[in-house]
Amino acid sequence: MSALVIATAAMAAVCVTPAGGQSPNRDRKEHTVIILADTYFPDTVYAAIGDNLRFVNESAEAHVVSAVAPAWTTGIIAPGTEIVIGIASWMEGAFYGNGDRAFRGEISFERSPLAD
Template identity: 35%
Template sequence: MLNSFRMSTFAIATAAACIASPAVSAEHTVLIEDGGYFPTITYAMQGDTIVFVNDSNATQTVSGPNDSWTSGSIPVDGSFALALMEDTPLTFNGGVDLEGFDIEGQISYDPAPLDE
């Protein structure tokens, strides 16, 4: 009887700790390449951080639509971290691809698709 009580108390305490613990945020890396972003779509959640790493041959700037946020100049091999908030736009852009078209990346709060 005492063992059953202890096990029940432990189970309730463990469940309460799991429910009360804060969600863990994740960090996602987006490479700024010459001509595009990799990946082009980043699957994340609010509270996560996206780190833009300049892997191109020139200084780069990444911005949200209508300059809602901007990284400022990111030097070659430099980085910029963006914390995702409720009002963070889900698209970003900066620079042009090898054919002169604007490059754009996306953030999705959907689950990442499974590889086949």
């Protein structure tokens, strides 16, 4: 996995190609998901193919975001860091935290209910 590390004063950002995913696209919309101790905020991301998704780990523990079918993963996201991934056409659906499915998020290609 290749990574470009961009250091900031309080947080490090890493742009990665997730296992099975696609590289971030600098010309597309970016969505942010905050990783908390026991949930994602927001838990549903309304995105388009080619958009970027930034996972920001605000919890005290390292975290791995992954999906089962089709399979993709961010790899380890250390506390206080973030990872940006590109959204591929097959990534729509549920993703989970740390492999135990204790909490869940979702990527949806539907129109956001707040867009109306």
